[in-house]
Amino acid sequence: MISFQIPDMTCGHCVAAVTKAVKAADPAAEIKIDLPTHNVQVQTSVPREVVVAQLVDAGYTPD
Numbered sequence: 001m002i003s004f005q006i007p008d009m010t011c012g013h014c015v016a017a018v019t020k021a022v023k024a025a026d027p028a029a030e031i032k033i034d035l036p037t038h039n040v041q042v043q044t045s046v047p048r049e050v051v052v053a054q055l056v057d058a059g060y061t062p063d
Ligand SMILES: [Cu+2]
Pocket: 009, 010, 011, 012, 013, 014, 015
């Protein structure tokens, strides 16, 4: 399980974009997003930096 804070994820569109980015890194990933706290939890077998790279590509700044 890896976890990110994404402060610039602020609405439903962002949730969809973040989900899509994570799925691009790992189509089998399980994603839990809590929008009010900007927290994203990902159950995946790919390295954290691979997921981060996709999120950055999508225009977000995961922490
Ligand atoms: Cu948004």
